[in-house]
Structures are given as structure tokens and as C-alpha cells.
Amino acid sequence: MKKLFFPFLFLALIFGCNKKTSETSDATSTTGNANLDTILKNYYEERLKLFPLEATAVADNRYNDQLPIDISVAHRAKAKALYNNYLAQLNQLDTASLKVQEKLSYAIFKRDMQMALEGLTFPEHLMPVNQFWGLPLTMAQLGSGASNQPFKTVKDYDNFLGRMTGFQTWGDTAVANMRRGLAAGYVLPKALTQKVLPQLKALLTNDPSKSIFFDPIKNIPKDIPAAEKDRLTKAYTQAIKEKVVPTYKKLHDFMEQEYLPKSRPTSGISAIPNGDKYYNYLVRYWTTTDKTPDEIFNTGQQEVKRIRAEMEKVKEQVGFKGDLPAFFKFVQNDARFKPYKTDQEVLNAYLNIEKRMQPQLKQLFGRVPKSKFEVRQTEAFREASASAEYNPPAPDGSRPGVFYVPVLNPKDYNRTEMESLFLHEAIPGHHYQISLQYENEDLPKFRRFGWYGANGEGWALYTEGLGKELGLYTDPYQYFGRLSGEMHRAIRLVVDAGMHSKNWTREQAIQFSKENEASDEQGIIAEIERYMAIPGQALSYKTGELKIRELRNRYQQQLGSKFKLSNFHDEILRDGVMPLAVLETKMNAWAANQK
Template sequence: MKKTILLWVLIVAAFSCNKKQPENNSTDSSGKNNLGIILKNYYEDRLKLFPLEATAIADHRYDDQLPNDITVAHRTKLKNFYSQYLNEVQSLDSTALSGQEKLSYQIFKRDMQLNLEQLTFPEHLMPINQFYSLPITFGQLGSGAGNHPFKTVKDYNNFLKRIDGFQVWADTAVANMRRGIQVGWVLPKTLTQKVLPQFKAMVVTDPKKSLFYGPIDNLPKNFTADEKNQLTTAYTEAIQTKIIPTYKKLHDFLEKEYLPKSRSSSGINAVPSGNQYYNYLVRYYTTTTQTPEQIFNTGQQEVKRIRAEMEQVKNQVGFKGELKAFFEYVKTAKKFMPYKSAAEVLAGYNQIHERMQPQLEKLFGRVPKSKFEVRQTEAFREASASAEYNSPAPDGSRPGVFYVPILKPETYNSTRMESLFLHEAIPGHHYQISLQQENEDLPQFRRFGGYGAYVEGWALYTESLGKELGLYTDPYQYFGRLGAEMHRAVRLVVDAGMHSKGWTREQAIQFSKDNEALSEEGIVAEIERYMAIPGQALSYKTGELKIKELRQRYTQELGNKFNLSNFHDAVLQDGSMPLQVLEAKMNTWAAKQ
């Protein structure tokens, strides 16, 4: 099942709508099973089950569909789907595979097994949270600024059908959450409270003020007057009679019925089978066999190491006082808030890109063709959003976008801008995801899929390249980088603490405040994110540590035969994969050097 957050929904390349579809036949001309055909059939069948993924990769065959993916029937369909393809791939003679096929076999088999295991947990009983759920995604799609196209009359009519699907989904969500109340699978109370204003913002009296009126405000000029009038009437009516009532229904249910029954605990281990579920999520997101206890201990060690380096920077700039006081200074000093408008903040990020451009070719032999932009996060979700990257379409119809929430430009702290750009944009997510999507030698499930530990691990690793790219010349920007790394180390401690050790939300907030230079408001939002998506935050540091470990190992083993640009290209060239598979692949690469 699709468990990525927003942030790294990788899926974006292009199938032609009129492309001849492959026959659903897993044998080659000799009658033998063929891995390539199995994987091709799998991805074709997957798009029918996940039409939003198809839309995201510019395959518009299913743009009118929004399946009710939280029903028992849909989950049964998924179970049969994953079981079928696991059986097919296990019937192959894996010893006869080599190169990319061997990698694909290892990755695919693991995926199917994990997807089947995931379906043993009743996630559909908690279908909504403040960070990642369909009602939020649907707002992005319907605004006209998301993946759903609004270029033709058919595009507009397709979304009207998706509105009907959203109504049905919302009714099921309410029924599922009622079931969740009965069996103890409910959100923490603080998270339910965070969702309420998000849904309330969608309940407007004037349809023209609705987020979903955006496509009507931007009707293509080539539409006829009749088409424009017809669509304006249809969208106005759909907003009034379907969208607004649906969000109001969800809001009122959550406020009146669900909030009083929401739990006071913070960790997922408080729900039935919660410990087993969290152990699964740790394996899923880290793509390792590490236990929550190992993760927790690694986090504490990293926090201690990074604190020591932070002390060095504090002393370097001549600050007199404790590290916690230095955190406060970095958070609040006016000199670190130089901007007066959102446009100035965005310009600041573009200047970082220009400064590092000359050094990039020294560290990377391969660079993506996809275009790239920095944009401000849309207003409707800006208050609860983090900075994030949205993937490009390789056909050029959509660039890669680095979204920056800028609620108050005059208080936007500049000390983390360099490390944030490296991570979310270049050479972090934009390089990795774009190069992967542009690699047509990969089977589709790898071109358009992703693994958090690799994707986020790579992005965090690239933050450490700042000095080599001509950045971090200002010690405060380097301190910002240490703060970003500390943030990911703290995540290991507080995520495992809350979900496996019984830590409360307040304990986790205090641990973060003791070790980070973030604002309290920012820390609270982060802790509540980890509560909403258990385990996801573990992927960053786990992946970064693995890539750093491999770089250090090969530097020592290969000596003057080690080339950093070649190392980076080798890490990226086959796309995202589980860390265990990556390590085996890179060991083979190193042996050939």
C-alpha cells in the first residue's frame, strides 16, 4: 500500500494514454516465466488500484477515478493482488538472474511481503490525520495546482467524478472511525484537535472562496463560452452540494463524536497490537532489521556527538553562555531574520542555488534534465506544512518544486536555509528523484517508487556536502546544518521513545527543546507529526548513517582509487532501494574499482 508522505511522493513520469497495453501474460515466447513481464504487468495492474499514482505520473487513463481504498473489499482486493504477484515472482529461478534483474527481484519480493504484512493491521480505522490523509491531498488536487490536470473539458469533468468518489470515501471514513472507537484504534486527542481547523477552513459560504473554485478562476482561454458557463455552473453546484457538506460532515463528526473518544496516549503502542505494528513500521521505514531499542540507542549516541560539535561552533563565534542560551539566540536574534516579504525568502533560496552551481559538477557526473522551481506553500495548508519537495514530470509538463511555508516573512529564520536547500532541492531530492525517473532502464515500480531510508537518507547526506559545494562559509549556516542533523537524531530518540517506550507527547517535546534550536511551535508540530505517522521520521538518519558509512569504508579501502563523484553516481544510478540491497550493490561497485 502507498505509505509515503507527501513529501516524497515520487511518482511522476509519463505513460501515453493511447499506449498499447501489455497482455497480462507472465511468460516469454519460450513459455518460461519472465521477470520483466511480471513487473510490467504488476505496474499496469497497480495503476488501476491506485489511480492517483497514475495521475501523478501523467497517465490520464484513470483521472475520473477515486477508489474507496479504506473499505474491507478494497483491502481484500489488495491482498489478492500482492499475493498473486508474490507467487509469480517466487516461481522464478532467481539464480538465473543478474544485474538489474537481480536487484529488481530482491526489491520486489521484499515489497510484496511487506505489503501483505501491512494489511494485517487495521490502518483503515484511522484514515485521517493532520499531516497526511485523503482530505488534505484532495484539496491539493482540486485547487488546480496539484497533479490533476485542468487543461481540457474532459479534465474538468473527470474531477467532478472524483468529487463523487470523495463523498463516498468520507462516508466510509466516518464508519471506519466509529469502528476504530469500538476497538481502540483512534487518534490521540491532540491530533484530532489539529485536524478540526483544517476541515473547518474548507467550509465556506461563498463557493468562489473555496479552494476548489481555483480551476474555474483559471479556465483555459480556448474553452468556448458555453463550456465555461457549463463548467462554472457544475463546479459551483458541486462545491455547494458536495464538497462543503462533505468537509462539514467530517469536521462535525470529529468534533462532536470522535474527539471525546480520542486517546490521551501519544504512542501507537497504546492501540491493540500496537507494539507489533510499530516493529513493522520500523522495518518498513528504515528498510533494515533494526529494533526500536537499537534505533533509540543510536539516536542518543548521535545527539551526544552533534551536541559536542555544536559547542565548538558556539565557542567559535564567541558566544558566552550555555548551549541552550545559544539556541535561543539563534532562534530569536533579528539579524537572522532579514526578510520583509515571501518573495525575498524565495529569492534567498535561489541565490543559494546560484552560489553552489560551479561546484556541483565536481561532485556529480550525472545531473537531471528536469526543471526546478522554488515556490511558497499554498495558503490552505501552509500553517501545518513543512518544507517539502514535489517531483517533476519528465515530459516537461511540471517541474520539480521545492515548497517553502512562509507564514510570517519578517520572522523567517535564515540560519537553516543552506542545509534545507541541499536536502529538499539540489543535490538532495531533486537530483535523486529526477535521475531515477529519467532512467528508462528501470522497471516502472522502481522508476516511480521509493524507500524512505534511501530517499530521505540521501537528502540528509547531501546536507553534509555543503562545505564541498562552497556553502557553510558562515558559521551560523553551519550551525543551522548541525541543527538540521540534530533534528534527525532527536527523531530517532523521540519517535522510538513515544511509540515503544511509553514517552508522552510532553516528554518528547521537552527532549527536543533541550537539544534543538527550533521554536516551540515548530517542535510541537514535529512531535505531532511523529505521532501521526509512526516510524517515518526514523528513515532520514538511518539512511544518512548508512551512506556515510559506505563512503568512509570505500575511502579507506580504495585509497587514491576512490572518486567521490563516481561514488555519488553509483549510489544514485539504480534509483531508490532498501538499504540492505544498496549496501550489497555498492560493495560490488567498490570491488570493481
């Protein structure tokens, strides 16, 4: 998955195009309607002031010292006023004069404002911490110097001192909110609270120089004057000792002593007040559809059945004697699938995949991004609970796109899903999609740096299915790994909807996963607990992939010899991610033009 730091935008100039028609040319103009253009620009600027971490993520450094308390009642009121103001302005527009691209922006923006306002009717701020994402984890990533907070100049270093001060206030607010949540029944499941505690504890230290927040001082640029280096070293030592570590300790002790005993025994979000309504909202938010939990659940069961049949074929192809669960265990545990001895060997194997498919990429894509790309090992402080993920590049080229790989023990690292994982997280999945979107300066900024999981994760899962066309999956076990990845996303539809709308327990969800996928128990538990922490998010992958695959099949049938796969891919990526209904409308217009 692509790493998110915030709900509506990304964390952190298209070229090689085919000749555009006049229709397409018009579609890349955002200035035809001055009123709409002004609304979108003004909104984006106001939003960055309200959510400055979003600015940092896209290398807009104007607010790098600020950390507003986004879980406070006052901040939520400001956000509500912002959304209401711009929705009202949008509703006054004359839509008849909008050009093609402006109609897309209008539809996307209107949905954004409506969904954001609806989201604020639910007290999400009363559960501000979980083991999967949230500011306690984000702060450590930013403070490490290895993420998107820059540490190049004296001003950069002074900026983050401001954020460390803000984090102290955020921590106090989080504890107060969680106490309110306890009183209202808006509380995490006990299994998740238990996973948060070691994460917080890992960031406690009596020696500031051993804190991850001290890493920027250890790596301070040589051109910073000695006097400033000494000042900053003292300032960081003091901030870590007096603000950062005490905040993590306060969060840890509160969650251990007060929160854990009162954490709920249930797994699904429907157990909290108004939980059913909240989950229905989250399904719509993450899938960008009007699908119901029941529809999602049933689709998942159908996909699980279909993919199991494909898995059986691979099992027969390799001559394995035994049933599918036995084959799962064989693929998980046999030494031939764990050939690595060092962390670097794992990273090198991923780079090798990129080299092998490079010759075929130009057959499937007319556009490729300029942004640089790297494979890195996940940082040690979060590696134990992290999934493989992609962090976007800086739009100005100052930071590459990064595929983060957690390697707890290289000797246990299973190679069977590496090809499909690289396709999804790196190339041509998230790296192509997000980089091209960031590089497209013709898009209004709310779209250029926007994120819609169903389109974004759906694309990444769709690209896993391109492996054979890219010269991969020649090893049947790697193809089985691809099926395993697809099965994993199909299972998500069943267990996410099961836990959050059908009262499935954590244990039921774990058991369903164990019966249908080749993954170790520890990995399955981490995934199920992820779905418990962020209900609905995991639905986006399969929902989006099925829609993109449906569109491809439809246009291949409609267009026959006029269908060119690289053109289809380029058009999917041309205008950035968007809600699936908007994407389908756009693609139908593209297909009509191809005729």
C-alpha cells in the same frame, strides 16, 4: 521531506554518464528474463488501476476521473489478492538466470510484496485522517489546480468532477471506519484530532466561488470554448456546494462531536491494540532494516551526544558567552537572523543559494537531471501546518520539481537553516535523486516511480553534509543550522522510538527536543505531533544517512586513490532508491569493480 500521497510509490534517461563497463551495461537491462519483466510490468499496470492517484502523480492520466475507496474492506481485499498473486508468481521464477539489475528488481519487489501483505494485517484504515497527510489534504491540493491533477482540457475538468463524487463516498467510509476504530480502541491521540479540526474547517465555505476547489475555474484556459466554460462553472459550483463542502463538514462535525471526546490521551501507537507489533513493523517498513526500536533509540542518543559536541565548537568559534540552550535562543530570536520583509525575499534567498553552489556541483556529480526546478511558497490553505517539502516533477516534463516553502510571516523567517534545507529538499537532494530516477526509462516502472524513505530521505540528509564541498556553510551560523538540522533528525530516533515503544508522553518528547535543538516551541510541537501521526517515518532520515556515510567512508579506505566522489554519488543515484540492504549489496559490487 519529499511529499507522499500514497504508501508505496512516488507522488508525482540518465545522461552525462561515465563510460559503462559491460557489467554496468547489463545492470540497466530489465528484459533479459522475460518472465520477470512480464511480472513487473503486469503488476505495475494492475496497481495503477487499483491506486489511480499514483498514476496521476506520474502524469499517467488514464485514471484521472477515478477515486477508489482505498480505506474500504473491499479495496483492501483486492490489494491483498494483488500482492499474493504477484508474490506467488515471483516465487516460481528461476533466479539463477537473473542478470545484475534483475537481481536488484527481484530483491526489491519480493520485499515490497511481503511488506505490503504484512501491512494489511493491521487495521490502518480505521484511522484514515490525521493532520499531516491523508485524502482530505490531498484532495484540496489536487483540486487547487496547483498540484499534479491536470486542468488543461475539458476532459481534465470533467475528470476531476469524478474524483469529487468519489470523495463524497470516501468521506462516508472514513466516518464509518473511525466509528469502528472508536469501538476497537484504534483511535488518534486527542492532540492530533484537535489539529485536524481547523484544517477541515478551513475548507468549509457557503460560497463555492471562494473554495480552493474553484481555483481551476478561475484559471480556466482561454482556449476552452465559452459554452464549455459555462457548463464546467455550473458543474464545479454544484459539486463544491453539494459534494465537496458537505463531505468536509461531515468529517469536521463527526470529529468534533464524536471523535474528539473519545480520542485517546496517550501519545504512542503502542497504546492501541497490538500497537507494539504494529510499531515494530513500521520501523522495518520505514528504515528498510531489521533494526529494533531499542537499537534505533540507542543510536539516536549517541548521535545527539556527538552533534551537541560539534555545536559547542561553533558556539565557541563565534565567541558566544553562555551555555548551549542560551545559544539556541540567541540563534532563534536575534534580529540579525531574520532579515526578510516579504515572502518573495525568502524565496529569492533560496534561489541565491542555488546560484552560489552551481560551480561546485559538477565536481561532485557526473550526472544531473533534465527536469526543471522551481521554488514556490506553500499554498495558504495548508501553510500553517506544513513543513518545507519537495514535490517530484512529471516524468514527461510537463510539471517541474517544486520545493515548497511555508512562509507564515517573512519577518519571523530565520535564515540559519536555509542552506542545509535547500540542499536536502532541492539540489542536490530530492530534486537530483528523484528526477534522475524518473528520467531513467531503463528501470522497471515499479522502481522508476518507487520510494523507500530510508534511501530517499537518507540521501537528502547526506547531501546536507556536502555543504562545505559545495561552497556553502562559509558563515558559521549556517553551519550551525546544518548541525541543527542533523540534530533534529537524531532527536527523531530518540523521541519516535521513545513515544511509540517506551511510553514517552508527547510532553516528554517536546521537552527532550527543546533541550537539544535550536527550534521554536511551536515548530517542535508540530514535529512531535507529526511523529505521533505517522509512527516510524521520521526514523528513515538518519538511518539512511548513516548507512550512506558508512559506505562512503568504507570505499574511501578500500579504494584509496581509485575512489572518486562523483562516481560514488552517481552510483548511489544510478538505479533509483531501494531498501538499504539491497543498496549496500549493489554498492559493494560497484566498489569491487573499481579495483
